[in-house]
Amino acid sequence: MGPGRRLCAQRADARPDRRAAQRAPAQCRACGGHRDGARGSGTRLRAQDRHRPHPPALRPAHAGRHPGVAGRVRRRLGTPDSRHAAEALAHDDGGHAGAGAPRPHAQPGGRPAPGARPGAPLLPPARRGPQRDRGRHTRAGRGQGPCTALAARQRGGDRRGRGAGLLREPLARAEPPAEGSGVSGHSPWRLSVAPMMDWTDRHCRYLHRLITRHTLLYTEMVTTGALIHGDQGRHLDYNAEEHPVALQLGGSEPEDLAQCARLAERWGYDEVNLNCGCPSERVQRGAFGACLMNEPQLVADCVKAMRDATALPVTVKHRIGTDKIESYDFVRDFVGTVAAAGCEVFIVHARNAWLQGLSPKENREIPPLRYELVARLKRDFPQLTIAINGGIKTPEQIAEQLALVDGVMVGREAYHEPWSMAQWDSRFFGATDPAASREQVEEQWLQYLDRLHVAGVSWAYAMRHALGLWNGTPGARRWRQVWSDHRLKTLAPREVAAQATAARLGAVALAAA
Structure with a gap:
């Protein structure tokens, strides 16, 4: 071993073993006792484990707390006297701080609780901050903050119902079509496009109306809180050409739903629909959607409140069951209970809604379709209008179901393949x-996109709904690629359309060569 290594070894032998010192019990500065645990190990110990109990004969006068405990309690409670702070802690028979009897609490008004020791600090009474409701607005009520009746009325929380003070006229109210302008001899629910979140907005509905005039269109689901406390124009405004159009609501409070039904009537909608079929966890946390099927009487109360508030038709969209409940009696009793409240139209998604374990997408694919239960509902309730939804895509499937029930609702097929609706009016309504x-x-x-562009609205947001217009034809992929190019979104729609059409026709010519 060289001299350098020998010197390093000697220095290492002379150094104290730091790890051994850390493993050794720490000594109490006040009494010479030992505390459990290794200093510097980073382990947070419980209060009763920080001090090892002394033998009874050697227990010092300070047993039960270390110097500094009273100071920490005094700083936390804001008391100037360390004696009061020390007495605020309870001690067990072994003298461990933080264990034993609970701390004394003050009664309302600052009076000491029964059994509190004299001199103990009076803890302030618990203060309840303003509570939040589902609409995320402070609610006026007893013991819920400094809300006054005037403030409640300003927020629309008076006896007329929450949100009554927020009613205003529509931004651009669209008048419903004149009476008799529809197709005679057919139910308004004979054919419809399902409400789909983030998809069936006003731009999507305008595109669908260019292809079919008589199909009933639905809005995205809008929660009652969004309408009562949010921007009504953003959620309710639509184009006059969209009629017939229905508003779908999400909620479980009869008063709120009644308020929103009045809003729908004032904005000129043709129908109000209650969502009892959405299985997403986010919707369940709001206590509406498919979980409402487990409370049919609550749904009946909601329907009655909406019918009392508006002359519009009030309809319900629901599933055939929840989770593993596959009995027909479940959906039959649900429909019977809600129908007794005055609902006459039921749109039935012919799948169960699994509230746990499946995503909304999986809920549209994994639970099996059971069309026979919907047809049985129509036989058992011939006086009601029963429409079916779920997995129906082709005109042949639509015609097959119309022989059994009153109406068919088509979902994602209508969105992804909008041209599939091109013959609906002539085939199912007898119209041109x-x-x-x-x-x-x-x-x-394009004329619609031009109007949006002139108004300063992003045409690219609306164009996403029309990307499937040329699906199934040569050049459709090149056409979609041009419209989806983010580098072209600053151009006018006509300029992008010229490039997209040129790309599509070029692909057609290349395929024909």
């Missing part, structure tokens, strides 16, 4: 189809 070709629809859609 509004669009003769995809080119005609594209031109009318």
Whole structure:
């Protein structure tokens, strides 16, 4: 071993073993006793484990607390006297701080609780901050903060119902079509496009109306809190060409739903629909959606409140069951209870809603379709209007179901393949189809995008709904690629349309060569 290594070894032998010192019990500065645990180990010990009990004969006068405990309590409670702070802690028979009898609490008004020792600090009474309701607005009530009746009325919380003070006229109210302008001899619910979150907004509905004039269109689900406390124009405004159009609501409070039903009537909607079929966890946390099927009487109360508030038709969209409940009696009793409250139209998604374990997408695919239960509902309730939803895509499937029930609701097929609705009016309503070709629809859609562009609204947000217009034809992929190019979103819609059409026709010519 060289001299350098020998010197290092000697220094290492002379150094104290720091790890051994850390493992050794720490000594109490006041009494010479030992505390459990290793200093510097980073382990947080419980209060009763920080001090090892002394033998009874050697227990010092300070047993039960270390110097500094009273100071910490005094700083926490804000008391100037360390004696009061020390007495605020309870001690067990072994003298461990933090264990034993509970701390004395003050009664309301600052009076000491029964059994509190004299001299103990009076803890302030518990203060309840303003509570929040589902709409995230402070509610006026007893013991809920300094809300006054005037403030409640300003927020619309008077006896007329929450949100009554927030009613205002529509931004651009669209008048419903004149009576008798619809197709005679057919139910308004004969054919409809399902409400789909983030998809069936006003731009999507305008595109669908260019392809079919008589199909009933639904809005995205709008919660009652969003309408009562949020921007009504953002959620309720629509184009006059969208009629017939229905508003779907999400909620479980009869008063709130009644208030929103009045809003729907004032804005000129043709129907109000209550969502009892959405299985997402976010919707369940709001206590509405598919979980409402487990409370049919509450749904009946909501329907009655809405019917009392508006002359519009009040309908319900629901599933055939929840979770593993596959008995027909469940959905039959649900429909019977809600129908007794005055609901006459039920749109039934022919799948169960699994409230736990499946995502909304999986809930549309994994639970099996059971069309026979919906047809049985129609046989058992012939006086009601029963429409079916779930997995129906082709005109042949629509015609097959219309032979058994009153109506069919089509979902994602109508969104992804909008041109599939081109013959609906002539085949199912006996009317003339509004669009003769995809080119005609594209031109009318471009006029709509031009209006949005002039108004300063992003046309790209609306264009996403029309990307499936040319699906199934040569060049459709190149057409979608041009419209989806983010580098072109600053251009006018007509300029992008020219490039998209050129790309599509170029692909057609290349395929024909």
